[in-house]
Amino acid sequence: MTAAALATRTRATLLPGLPPLLACLALLLAWQLYARTLSMGGIPDALSTIRELPAILGDRESLADILDSIRRMAIGFAIALAFSVPLGLFMGRSRTVAAMVNPLLMITYPVPKAALMPIIMLWFGVGDASKLLVIVLGVSLPVIYHAYQGARAVEEKMLWSARAMGMSGPARLARIVLPASLPEILVGCRTGIVLALITMITSEMIARQTGAGNILFNALDMAQYETVYAMILVISALGIVLDMLFEYVRGLLTGWAEPRHDLLAPSL
Amino acid sequence: MIAISGVTKTFQRRGGGTHLAIDSIDLQVAEGEFVSILGPSGCGKSTLLYIVGGFVPPSRGSITVSGRPVTGPGPDRGPVFQEFALFPWKTVLGNVAYGLREAGMRKREAERQAEALIARVGLKGYESFYPKELSGGMKQRVAIARTLAYNPAILLMDEPFGALDAHTRVRLQNELLELWERDRKTVLFVTHAVDEAVFLSDRVVVMSRQPGRIKAIVDIDLPRPRHRDELLLQSRYQHLVIELERMIEDPPEEIRP
């Protein structure tokens, strides 16, 4: 390998990790300086917040709470995917199904799902079921929408080619429409992950029993601001890790696709 | 082999009204014959081909293939579209083997046959490439191989070389002719390039526009096997090209109210 080639390679492999890291450090620094100079009672500085982290992550009960949140989020996400993807694909390929489902989506899209939490709790109690349902609602809408758009845009000649090979309608939906819309479906999934995180925390805020949100809002009630901020850090880190994991899976699943430009998925 | 009788297609237009795309097309194509449909843009060439393929129903008239009426697509008629329409999530090998796997062939055997075809269209070594990694000409070769793979008796080709540069186009024309001379499939070939139609075909169907009707059917009485360099020098070839060019150059008729 020539020196120039090596240089471009190192630049390419180093750069993607570096800017986000610098941004995080800058943010922590700004936080530290702000808390130190303008110190108001409610804001702990960055260092003491970070020092609080081992206490939370080392505490068996808190850790169990956080894992419980992740478990609920994963189950809710999986349930949402299981019905949203087929529903979206059906809508994309059948005008009748789309005409039936679209008005329902229009009504539910602008409603903040966490705002439904009190009503849902009346029906399903304060346990897992209510929290799961809110997560499922949050995740399913963007996934349905993007699966719908993806299925609608499938090139007709591709479906015709499959028909000429003798492929039946249901088989075309599963083996042509699904893979062809996969890049678009994954855009919906990415939004879905963010919404799952948000609905997970807010559901735990409203129905306090377990979970990361429970720790956060209990600490807030008791004015333990270090814990509050440390939990915010933990949740953010969870979001970043999930997103990185998702991007990795996306690369595995849709490496074949033409690169695309999305508002939500800028590629570095 | 293919009998098209009285086929008419009227499209419903948005906001009411209808548009007569093709009108009373009668055409017979014999087994092993290479027939081109030549006409200006919008004269309904694709529409006619889609109807023969069974992808689009005719408004009136009927199609039979080997005596059986066409009611939908089937593996006896293999389409090759101008848009390639490859499966982007499949490799070259996966695309070409797709129809064989669909017909129930074991994976090993399907891939073996696909590999042989890929070599025949000159893409040996590209088996593991994805469509996005191929040039336009290579994609079209894969599309042709994918259709040839499940061995349809009839090929329906819609301007397969329309999107290619002149050089690639000539190469693929030569390759198509070579393939055809080997297994003499029945081919219905849509094009708007006069020289392409004359070079490849036994007969050329000239269509007029608004609505699409058959204007003339010209026999291409040039000996086979044909070689481009020899053909270009023949006065019979030149004569045919000029005759056909005059026919489609006629001023387009206006849409009648």
Ligand SMILES: Nc1ncnc2c1ncn2[C@@H]1O[C@H](COP(=O)(O)OP(=O)(O)OP(=O)(O)O)[C@@H](O)[C@H]1O
């Ligand atoms: N789905 C459709 N709905 C309405 N009108 C259509 C539809 N498809 C084709 N047409 C009309 O039918 C006519 C013939 O179209 P077609 O695509 O068959 O032409 P073509 O000869 O293949 O043209 P080109 O050489 O540009 O591909 C056109 O006037 C077009 O407006």
Ligand SMILES: [Mg+2]
């Ligand atoms: Mg056309």
